[in-house]
Amino acid sequence: MNRLQSFAKGQWHTATDNFKPCFNALNGEHIFDISSAGLDYSGMLDYAKDKGGKALRAMTFHERALMLKELALYLLERKKEFYKLSFLTGATKLDSWIDIDGGIGTLFVYSGKGRRELPDHNVFVDGNLEMLSASDQFIGQHICTSLQGTAVHINAFNFPCWGMLEKLAPTLLAGVPAIVKPASNTAFLTEHMFRAMIESKILPEGAIQLICGSTGDLLQNLDCQDAVAFTGSATTGQYLKSFENITKNSVRFTMEADSLNCSILTPDAKVNTPEFDFYVKEVVREMTVKCGQKCTAIRRAIVPRELMTPVAEAISQKLERIKIGDPQTEGVKMGSLASEDQRIEVRERVQQLSKYAQLVYGDPNNVETWGADSQTGAFITPILLACDNPIEDTEVHDIEAFGPVSTLMPYDSLDEAAQLANMGQGSLVGSIFGHDDDTVSELVMNTASFHGRMVLINRDSAEFSTGHGSPLPHMTHGGPGRAGGGEEMGGIRGVMHYMQRTALQGSPTTISKICNKFIGNSKTSLAPKHPFKLYYEELEIGQNLVSESRTITLDDIEKFANLSGDKFYAHMDEKAAAANPFFDGRVAHGYFIVSMAAGLFVEPSPGPVLANYGLDDLRFTEPVYPGDDLTVRLTCKQKSYRRGRGYGEVRWDIAISNQEDKVVAAYDILTMVASNTEPFSED
Numbered sequence: 001m002n003r004l005q006s007f008a009k010g011q012w013h014t015a016t017d018n019f020k021p022c023f024n025a026l027n028g029e030h031i032f033d034i035s036s037a038g039l040d041y042s043g044m045l046d047y048a049k050d051k052g053g054k055a056l057r058a059m060t061f062h063e064r065a066l067m068l069k070e071l072a073l074y075l076l077e078r079k080k081e082f083y084k085l086s087f088l089t090g091a092t093k094l095d096s097w098i099d100i101d102g103g104i105g106t107l108f109v110y111s112g113k114g115r116r117e118l119p120d121h122n123v124f125v126d127g128n129l130e131m132l133s134a135s136d137q138f139i140g141q142h143i144c145t146s147l148q149g150t151a152v153h154i155n156a157f158n159f160p161c162w163g164m165l166e167k168l169a170p171t172l173l174a175g176v177p178a179i180v181k182p183a184s185n186t187a188f189l190t191e192h193m194f195r196a197m198i199e200s201k202i203l204p205e206g207a208i209q210l211i212c213g214s215t216g217d218l219l220q221n222l223d224c225q226d227a228v229a230f231t232g233s234a235t236t237g238q239y240l241k242s243f244e245n246i247t248k249n250s251v252r253f254t255m256e257a258d259s260l261n262c263s264i265l266t267p268d269a270k271v272n273t274p275e276f277d278f279y280v281k282e283v284v285r286e287m288t289v290k291c292g293q294k295c296t297a298i299r300r301a302i303v304p305r306e307l308m309t310p311v312a313e314a315i316s317q318k319l320e321r322i323k324i325g326d327p328q329t330e331g332v333k334m335g336s337l338a339s340e341d342q343r344i345e346v347r348e349r350v351q352q353l354s355k356y357a358q359l360v361y362g363d364p365n366n367v368e369t370w371g372a373d374s375q376t377g378a379f380i381t382p383i384l385l386a387c388d389n390p391i392e393d394t395e396v397h398d399i400e401a402f403g404p405v406s407t408l409m410p411y412d413s414l415d416e417a418a419q420l421a422n423m424g425q426g427s428l429v430g431s432i433f434g435h436d437d438d439t440v441s442e443l444v445m446n447t448a449s450f451h452g453r454m455v456l457i458n459r460d461s462a463e464f465s466t467g468h469g470s471p472l473p474h475m476t477h478g479g480p481g482r483a484g485g486g487e488e489m490g491g492i493r494g495v496m497h498y499m500q501r502t503a504l505q506g507s508p509t510t511i512s513k514i515c516n517k518f519i520g521n522s523k524t525s526l527a528p529k530h531p532f533k534l535y536y537e538e539l540e541i542g543q544n545l546v547s548e549s550r551t552i553t554l555d556d557i558e559k560f561a562n563l564s565g566d567k568f569y570a571h572m573d574e575k576a577a578a579a580n581p582f583f584d585g586r587v588a589h590g591y592f593i594v595s596m597a598a599g600l601f602v603e604p605s606p607g608p609v610l611a612n613y614g615l616d617d618l619r620f621t622e623p624v625y626p627g628d629d630l631t632v633r634l635t636c637k638q639k640s641y642r643r644g645r646g647y648g649e650v651r652w653d654i655a656i657s658n659q660e661d662k663v664v665a666a667y668d669i670l671t672m673v674a675s676n677t678e679p680f681s682e683d
Contacts, residue, residue, distance in 0.1 A: 004034045004191050007198060007210040009047040013039060015213065022188055025090035025336045026326055028376040032188045036213025042221045044179055044209050048150040049225075051206025052177030057146045059204075060121050064173050065114030066643060067202060072107035074200045075193065079104070082161060085189045089160065090336035090378060092327040095290045098470075100193075103165035106489070109473040110169035117492050120640035120648075121516045122146065122175060126501060129508075129520050136521040141511050144499040146175035147252075149225030151498055152218065154240070156231045157183035157338050158293040160190040166473065167229050170494035172207060176227070179218070181211045183232070185339045220245045227252035227498055231295070234258060234482055254497055255484030256477065259427035260400050262300040263468055264417050264443060266434025271310045274459040279303075279433040280314040282457070283406060286469050287382045288322055288334045292404030293342070296429045296469035299400055300390075302420050305410035312386060312408055316361040319382045329371030337378040337403055349401035350383055356393040357385035357407050380404065390420055397423040414439065418446035426481020431455040431468040452479030452487070518542055518637040518653050531636060532603035535676035536648040544635040547600035549659075552588050554626040560592040588624040593665050597656050601634040608674040610647060615654075618667035622658065629659040637668060646680035647672050 004022070006013045015035035022032035056064065075082075079100055086096035118124060123143050130140035151171045155163040164180055171178045182190035194210045197203065211218070219228070222245060230237050234257035240246070241253045263283065269275035286298040303311050327335045337343045350364045361384040367374045382404040387396045390409040397420075411417040421430055421443075430451040434440050435458045448454055453475060455468050471477040476490035488494055504511050508520035518524075518541055527534065527543040534543075561567045569576040570587055577586045594615075603609070624630065633655045641648040650673045656665040674680060 002032045004032050004187055004212040006036050006039055006212045007194065007208075008039055008044050009209070010051070010205055018213075020184060020213075022185060023339060024088045025338050026088065026372050026377045028340060028378075031088065034184050034187055034212050036211050036216065039211065039216060041216045041218040044218070045150050045221055045226070047206050048177040048179060048209060049148065052204060052208070053146075053148055053150070053175075053206070055204035056172065056175040056177060056207055057122060057148070059175065061114050061118035061124070061173065062120040062640065062643070064175060065111045065118070068107045068114070068169060068172060069111035071197060071200060071202045072104050072111065074202060075104050075107070075196060078196050081196070082189065082193055085192055086161075087327050089186045089189060089338055090291060090327070092332065092335045095327070095335060098289070099159050099161045103159075103162035106162065106166045106169050106473045110173050110495075113474075113491055114173045114495075118173075118495075119516070119638065123515055124499065125515050125517055129511075132505060137507050138505070139508050139511065139520050141504045141515065141519060142501055143504055143515060144496060144501050147225045147227060147498055147500055149176070149223060149227065151176050151178040152181065152215075152222070152226065152228045153178055154181045154215070154228065154230045154232065155183060155190070156295070157185040158290060158295070160186040161193050163231060164190055164193070166471070166477070166489055168208065169473065170489060171229075171498050172203070174495045174498035176498040177207050177209075179209045179211060181215055184213070185342075187212050219243050222246060222249060222251045224249045224251065227254070229254045229256075229486075229488060229497075230484075231256045231488075232258075234484065237484055252497065254478070254486040254488060256295065256428070256486045256488050257482065257484035258295050258400055258402060259479060259483040260299040260397055260424040261296055261427045261429050261468075262302050262421045262424060263298045263431040263433065264421060265301075265303040265307060265311065266432065266436060266439045266443070267304045268436040268439060269307075269434050271307070273435070274462065275433045275435050275457070276307075276310075276314075278457055278459075278462045280311065280318060282431070282433070282468050283315055284318045284322075285467065287319070287384070287404045287406050289469070291335055291337050291380070292382070293338060293402060294469050296471060298406055298431070298468055300397070300420070300424065301406050301408045302411055302417055303408060305412055308386065308408060308410045312360050312384065315384055319361050319384065322382065323370050324367060324379055324381065325370035326372040332370050334382070334404065336372070337380060340378050342403070343378040343380055346380060346401045346403035346405065349399055350385075350405060352399050353385055353396060353401060353405070353407065356395050357387035360384040360386045360408065384408065390423075391416070394423065397425070414442055415446070418443055421447045422450045424450065424482065426479055426483045427451050428471075428477070428479040428483045429453040429455065429468060431457060433457045435459060450480060452476055452483060512542065516541060516638070518635050524635055530603045531634060531652075532609045533607050535608045536639065536641065536650065536673045537676055539636050539639065539650060539673065541636055541639065544633055545601060547632040547634070549629045549631045550596060550600060552596075552624055552626055552628050552630060554586070556592065556596075557586065557588050557626065560589050560595075564589070564591070566591075583623050585625060588626075590620040590665065593620070593624055593630070593656060594618070594667070596630070597632045597654060597665070600630075600632045601654070608676075610672040610674055610680075612669060612671050614670050616668040616670070618665070620665050622662050622664040624658065624664050628664075630656055630664065632656050641675075644678075644681065646678040647674050649673075
């Protein structure tokens with residue numbers, strides 16, 4: 001019998017006792033044994049901190065992001081191996097695509113966002129600086145730094161690949177090592193992908209470890225620098241979250257739990273409208289993809305009372321055409337549940353729901369299968385129920401059958417629809433299908449606080465939508481209340497779960513040094529030559545150039561007005577401009593000031609500066625009048641190297657001042673600056 005291994009302290013570990021069986025979901029065959037007996041859990045935490053944590057924190061966000069991209073490319077090359085094992089979990093090819101390709105895609109997304117939205121440094125500057133005194137030499141700045149502990153990832157059985165990778169992506173980008181604990185039923189697929197990650201040798205030593213089996217006393221050894229990310233049942237999550245050690249040390253605990261997600265069909269979505277058809281299609285998809293084993297699946301379908309029968313009939317007709325069986329058999333669209341235990345549990349939940357809702361479609365105890373034995377495999381039909389009085393029969397909002405099960409619920413008003421949606425007491429996702437934007441807006445305003453994510457589908461968005469139940473790495477995955485209160489992923493928000501926000505208070509120069517970014521009125525140094533003549537490696541944060549001055553004339557203003565076509569009265573009419581409470585008379589165009597400034601600080605001859613690709617945070621702070629003398633200060637503010645491209649991004653701080661030393665305009669410009677150590681490449 002094959003025995004799954006754990007990966008601890010840089011070595012593969014095989015237990016010798018306390019094994020539990022793992023089964024082929026399609027035929028009940030005993031295929032693997034799993035146990036974590038003999039692991040040194042405390043030693044794993046120490047190893048992660050001493051090896052993985054130190055190595056990851058020494059890397060910049062951009063280096064970690066490129067590491068994620070390299071890992072994603074490697075896993076993509078080996079995905080056929082993962083698909084072969086995925087079928088044994090009862091997953092169809094589409095199910096496997098969501099799990100495997102979706103997980104790898106999450107690595108790609110975080111790699112891209114890390115390079116675009118985070119600095120090429122290991123400190124994240126959070127928000128704007130705060131002036132803490134009358135002097136500009138005592139300021140405040142929030143920063144985020146990597147936790148110096150370990151992230152413990154406890155994953156559910158339904159997505160053995162995506163569940164692991166969607167947690168690892170933000171964690172590793174944050175610079176924190178992880179210990180992965182997959183659910184036992186499908187751990188054989190997680191272990192195989194994990195083994196590929198180790199074989200790639202892309203990640204630093206100690207960055208990831210794996211526990212196949214029980215977590216032992218792992219949670220009892222966590223401290224304030226550690227974090228737990230849990231996905232699974234709310235009952236188990238609450239139990240783990242209440243561990244004395246976790247509460248005593250304020251260990252960060254993110255929970256993403258099962259929830260009774262809902263989807264609302266609006267009154268305008270009558271039969272034969274696009275929204276009606278989209279709704280029916282989506283409910284069927286959410287019931288059958290992954291055999292309904294999705295924590296984001298539609299459990300409660302909330303529809304106008306007059307549409308209950310048409311919706312029930314349309315869904316039933318589509319379900320009737322779904323073939324169930326071995327995913328590798330032609331024509332099969334729905335596989336099995338992950339295990340026989342799961343099938344028993346779903347049947348029990350359906351029986352409980354049947355006390356409050358009538359069966360519309362399906363038979364929980366009998367199923368026709370293609371290419372598989374319906375008795376030995378964990379197969380079940382889709383089950384559609386209908387509850388006529390969901391306001392009073394509150395149990396339908398509490399009982400979740402974690403399989404291909406959904407309950408139709410009628411409403412008589414929008415207020416009642418919102419009430420039903422909120423009776424789930426918090427969910428990961430809700431969706432609304434309707435074309436009347438006023439109706440959709442009202443429903444969102446009355447339900448959003450109970451949902452972590454809301455998907456709004458109509459004829460304009462349906463073609464491009466990823467659907468009700470597809471968590472995307474760009475957006476928050478989590479929800480309030482019963483859903484656990486967590487916020488996994490969510491772009492850079494997910495990264496921040498593994499970082500500590502700290503308020504720095506000190507001089508601008510000191511804080512600039514820590515942030516590797518010119519901040520406030522930091523001390524500067526005169527560049528040895530024009531900054532645009534310096535290669536990327538030669539530029540230093542804080543190096544600057546102060547230009548010669550230029551006097552603004554009335555002729556300048558009129559020529560710019562004629563050239564640009566901007567003849568706003570404040571630039572052209574002395575009397576009207578003087579009547580404006582902000583001005584004393586005619587003023588120069590703000591965009592002329594910006595253009596003029598470039599003429600003062602730009603070095604025109606060819607040099608390391610390859611291109612200017614934009615400006616940020618432009619503000620006009622004082623009016624400029626004819627006769628004013630303007631000077632520009634150009635300061636190297638921040639640098640980000642584009643590895644493998646032969647150039648880097650340099651952000652410059654621009655401050656334009658008048659003869660009274662008042663700043664009249666301030667902004668950042670962004671340039672691409674050539675490297676003197678690496679040849680230029682557009683790839």
